[in-house]
Amino acid sequence: MKPAFTIGLDYGTNSVRAVVVDCADGSELGTQVFDYPSGEQGVLLDPRDPHLARQSPGDYLEGLSASVRSALAEAEAKPGFSRRRVIGIGVDTTGSTPIPVDARNRPLALDPKWKDDLAAQAWLWKDHTAADEAAAITAAARQHAPQYLAPIGGIYSSEWFWSKLWRCLKVAPDVFDAAASWVELADFVPAQLAGVESPREILRCICAAGHKAMYSEVWGGLPAEEFLSRLDARLARLRGRLYDKAYPPDRPAGLLGRAWAETLGLEEGIPIAMGGFDAHYGAVGAGVRTGTLVKIIGTSTCDCAIVSAADRIEDIPGICGIVNGSIMPGYYGIEAGQSAVGDILRWWVEGVCEGREASHDELSAAAARLKPGQSGLVALDWNNGNRTILVDPRLTGLILGQTLHTSRAEVYRALIEATAFGARAIIERLAEFGVPVERVVCCGGIAEKNDVFMQIYADVLGHPMRIAGSPQAPALGAAISAAVAAGEAAGGHDSFEAAQERMTSLKAKRFVPDAAAKKVYDELYGIYRELHDAFGAVSGARSDLGSLMKRLLAIRDRATAH
Amino acid sequence: MKPAFTIGLDYGTNSVRAVVVDCADGSELGTQVFDYPSGEQGVLLDPRDPHLARQSPGDYLEGLSASVRSALAEAEAKPGFSRRRVIGIGVDTTGSTPIPVDARNRPLALDPKWKDDLAAQAWLWKDHTAADEAAAITAAARQHAPQYLAPIGGIYSSEWFWSKLWRCLKVAPDVFDAAASWVELADFVPAQLAGVESPREILRCICAAGHKAMYSEVWGGLPAEEFLSRLDARLARLRGRLYDKAYPPDRPAGLLGRAWAETLGLEEGIPIAMGGFDAHYGAVGAGVRTGTLVKIIGTSTCDCAIVSAADRIEDIPGICGIVNGSIMPGYYGIEAGQSAVGDILRWWVEGVCEGREASHDELSAAAARLKPGQSGLVALDWNNGNRTILVDPRLTGLILGQTLHTSRAEVYRALIEATAFGARAIIERLAEFGVPVERVVCCGGIAEKNDVFMQIYADVLGHPMRIAGSPQAPALGAAISAAVAAGEAAGGHDSFEAAQERMTSLKAKRFVPDAAAKKVYDELYGIYRELHDAFGAVSGARSDLGSLMKRLLAIRDRATAH
16 A cells, blocks of 8 residues: 555644654654744734633745645655645644635735734634624524523633624724625635635534534524524525535535645645544544543633534533534534633743742642542632533633642642542533533643642542643644545555554553542542532532622622722 | 930840830940840751750850840940949840750750750740640640640640640750759849759749740649640650749849849849830830730731730630730730741742742732732731631632733732731730720831831721831840839839830821721621631531641641652
């Protein structure tokens, strides 16, 4: 069998990474990171509005060319590699990151008329300007179309597609009117590579459509015009200029067009895989399968699991997305997450303790010397709200059990434990609704570097904790999607499962639950759940404390407004 | 009228202070602090037992001579002063600090046979070796003599008289057997000055007897032999070698004997006032009166109030002591307190933030720039348990409302607010049971130096906060007691009220409640009380969280034991 290679492109928040991968074993032959040149670390900001986060679409295209060419150049120095044996390209991106485009599929922002208009740029996933619109969409759906909310956990987010488009319509109607359509970044890049010249001809991925745009085949695609017209008639009229159908990643988004083939020095006509979100392709690259939960642990956490589409599963209360085909074809893709994990530790170490990078290591070492339960502390992991399973951004943190001797290392360990308890609450909710978890595979710097973090998770969750073999799981997942799209050409990768079998791996290091520690953590988790249910206003919790954090936030908001 | 002066002696934890005071206006003519030379900062420790804290009785006598002589020497340099016009001596001390003595009223520790035996020394107030004995006394009293617990808040402490004596009996029976009697430090010093040569002849103060030894005229003095024999027959047999009656501070403990008169260079036969605890005489020196609460704010807080003995008041649940005559004759002395105030701030600033002395000022300045409610935080002030009104040492701290942006200054302010809320809970409980509080007078370094602390207290309590005029309120209170004991000789100070009128003052600076801040704090206090009642297991609180902190401590204790 001839050697074959694919390229995985991973569009992150601050940079894009290209990797050249060997389809035989997933090994990397070349890799290059390109930092977006615009704004602050690639993000366009508005000094008057801390919630605004946009991105320049030009950066995406410049980064595409630069990162792929450099990665290929590096690969060419390796024996056995040939550009002519690059048989496909896969793309993963952040999302929801919608881009307004003109009738020829060109971002408005590339037009000199709009180039300095923040509303004409890509609306980055973490843009939070559309909080009012999100609340109004949630309210309207609760009243008129509750089915739209069921598969996304019950609350429509300000980070998502319709909130952002509606916000644009309100604050920049000229941009909204000038846009022929809006395209998710995950669809935009493949369409560019394939030379698609009309927004209507873009093949949209089910991943962005199902998780962020309330798309489902159950109700015939995007939300009905009737529903959208409750929000704004112009949104309803836009619906027809978007898309009718979205696709799982088992068919290509297109074939590499001549222009990009020449720019990149690749063969014209090789398949471009369907785009997808970084977390989803990260799960693929980490080896997600039935019974394996993939945790992508960064500032926040994204948890991905899959269940065979043959086993029709219910909507799971508090789980933010269940979409058929969104991670791998033939499976329900299930997405959950915690709104702060690394961020909570950074808050404590750098924000409160005013430590530096090295302080993380020092505190981890001190925390490792403590036994489970020894600090007498328990905390809630809600400093940035709760994404799963309470789906409530207006919750806050709690630390309990301090004495006059409580040390910063004890609090640090209690905060790690709190995030582990939050992770356990998610896994228990999944299991309760028929999504079994027997093994956890982690990606991200914390998983690779922080052993005490991983051991605490093993002890709290009661499952072995493994680490994905590739430190670039999303890019590898995108490269796998390209291998599948290329089918026979990639050595018989006719399915994601077969491609994962060859191209993914796990690191040898494993963290196995310690029975004695597990026992203590079972008890502490019980206490965590009492606090979780009381302060999270879980129905049936016998206390009046469920509104307490919100009342404090209301007092804070009034105090800040004066 | 001739000038007249008295001496106040204040025996603290690490040193004794003598002040020479003008009876006309309370001004200080001379002052001297003597640091106890033994142990660590005057405290004898046991490296094998962190709960042990003893003191060398020899240090008390050495400090008496050294401090008074130096203070007198300083006074003699002032115009108008004469040793011959020193007309009385008053003494306040820590307590319960019992000392085993021989039949001639000499501390056993001064006998070479016992000088190195820790059990033969003074058992300092903060010695916590007798926790088991305290729990057993509480249990026995609950079952057989609940009346003993009612005026002391319902729980007998390991810091108190009988716990310590019983402990000594168990661990050092030879010392127990050698002791002819035990004398509180507050009674020991006056008796020494008066040359009392038999323990049975010592006039004991009601202050130590009533607050620490379960003495009450209602049941005829100390606890009945029958009750003590339930603990240990030898304790019951000791009862007869202690005392039958205790006295309020309206009669002298004796007259200055020749030996000490010569040592100090004072007139023989001047009255020695009845001894008392530092907090109580501090309240006197700060100008305690009906409607005025005196707060002595240090590492912990002692709150003192008085109510006319003509108004018979009930026992107040959760208030640790109500004793007729203990602070001033003719009044019920009421003692409450918070087990950590300055200690909580020090824990945060020095323990967690690893700051230095100057960091307190920096954080206070930053906290002063925050508005009430702005941090979104609320905390419980229980890092060292709760002394009043829950009387539960096995409670712990709680901080709630953190986000990823919460700063150390915000937590610092929230902890000050928590202690203010704890103070408000005490004042509300007092008011509920007929002890009105209209004004708060504070003593201690925090009150004098930390303006943001004082303003927060004014806003939370809704009362003006004042600061005692003398930074040495306990020593001044002792000097006042001497002036009263001297009667006519001190210019007509025939009552404590009259003496206070002339000899005490308030600093000009006052902290007045701000109406807008008070409104926010009323709301935050409501939230504090919800947490207080839920986690403090206040009966009627609709939650299951009342045992949560104790369960965490049990887990911690098991983890630490392994």
